[in-house]
Amino acid sequence: MTLAELARAAEGIWAQWAEAARNLQSLEELEALRVQILGRKGRLTQLFSALRELPPSEKAEAGRILNTLKERIEAALAEKKEALAQRERLERLARERYDLSLPGKWRPLGKLHPLTQVRLEIEEIFLRLGFDVATGPEIETEYYNFEALNIGPDHPARDEWDSFYLGEGVLLRTHTSPVQIRVMKERKPPVRIICPGRCFRRDNPDATHSPVFHQVELLWVEKGLTFAHLKWVIGEFVRAFFGPNYEMRFSADFFPFTEPSAQVHIRKKGTEKWLEIMGAGMVHPRVLEEVGYDPEEVTGFAFGLGIERMAMLRYGIEDIRLFWQNDLRFLSQF
Numbered sequence: 001m002t003l004a005e006l007a008r009a010a011e012g013i014w015a016q017w018a019e020a021a022r023n024l025q026s027l028e029e030l031e032a033l034r035v036q037i038l039g040r041k042g043r044l045t046q047l048f049s050a051l052r053e054l055p056p057s058e059k060a061e062a063g064r065i066l067n068t069l070k071e072r073i074e075a076a077l078a079e080k081k082e083a084l085a086q087r088e089r090l091e092r093l094a095r096e097r098y099d100l101s102l103p104g105k106w107r108p109l110g111k112l113h114p115l116t117q118v119r120l121e122i123e124e125i126f127l128r129l130g131f132d133v134a135t136g137p138e139i140e141t142e143y144y145n146f147e148a149l150n151i152g153p154d155h156p157a158r159d160e161w162d163s164f165y166l167g168e169g170v171l172l173r174t175h176t177s178p179v180q181i182r183v184m185k186e187r188k189p190p191v192r193i194i195c196p197g198r199c200f201r202r203d204n205p206d207a208t209h210s211p212v213f214h215q216v217e218l219l220w221v222e223k224g225l226t227f228a229h230l231k232w233v234i235g236e237f238v239r240a241f242f243g244p245n246y247e248m249r250f251s252a253d254f255f256p257f258t259e260p261s262a263q264v265h266i267r268k269k270g271t272e273k274w275l276e277i278m279g280a281g282m283v284h285p286r287v288l289e290e291v292g293y294d295p296e297e298v299t300g301f302a303f304g305l306g307i308e309r310m311a312m313l314r315y316g317i318e319d320i321r322l323f324w325q326n327d328l329r330f331l332s333q334f
């Protein structure tokens with residue numbers, strides 16, 4: 001090989017590089033081209049081996065030509081490599097791009113039933129006032145549900161048309177008042193409790209009746225309690241639950257287990273209509289005697305309210321059946 005041949009071959013290599021480089025599409029193709037030219041058996045590597053065949057006087061010039069070519073190709077390779085890498089990066093970014101304007105996958109979140117929310121809220125109000133939460137069985141005996149509460153055998157509530165009897169003398173409790181008796185029989189005064197729970201009555205379901213419903217019972221027994229304390233407690237409750245825009249009114253009523261007994265109404269200030277919220281009264285001396293308390297020693301008061309009724313008044317719900325229908329359009333509003 002002569003120096004002139006070597007120089008031509010070098011030009012040929014550059015031409016090959018320049019031609020191939022224009023059409024390179026990927027880093028893999030670039031690497032293949034590099035191997036073809038600069039690899040162990042590459043065209044330029046072979047040309048370097050051919051240096052040996054040249055006479056010593058031409059070796060320096062030939063070496064310069066080949067080294068210059070090698071440097072040019074290596075620089076061009078590096079530049080091309082960076083350009084291809086950048087292009088591939090951009091293409092990958094475009095492919096993997098997230099469309100942030102797409103609506104997300106909606107996962108419905110469960111929440112507490114409105115009746116549970118209202119019950120918890122009522123519990124919290126009375127826990128703040130120093131009451132404990134007590135519970136009792138839903139299956140009761142006539143003794144706890146009626147007798148101990150001074151409800152005589154001829155009381156209409158005892159009628160099997162009003163109560164669900166499970167057997168002789170055993171029924172589903174018709175109110176939470178029997179919990180009063182159970183708690184008083186277990187504890188010595190002072191007693192300060194509320195009892196939330198399910199109650200059952202043989203009512204045909206309609207907008208205001210449900211055979212299953214919830215009550216909260218309150219009982220406070222201690223030395224020296226008067227009707228004024230009862231009024232204060234209920235006033236605190238009305239303010240906490242309904243807010244400052246409501247006023248309340250007491251009127252005479254009758255319950256066998258309280259004396260005197262009252263019915264409590266509330267009214268939004270500036271409106272006409274009074275709405276009943278609960279029955280209440282001073283615990284009847286006969287009830288206190290029944291549980292072994294001395295009515296000369298302690299007095300007490302109690303009330304019973306319906307949780308459904310509280311929720312209906314609070315949210316303006318007009319049909320009690322909505323609470324049981326499990327219609328998410330209704331439930332999801334709370």
Ligand code: DAH
Nearest residue numbers: 175177279280281302303304
């Ligand atoms: N137990 C009564 C009912 O179900 C409600 C009630 C009224 C409870 C007066 C009381 C009370 O504790 O003092 O209708």
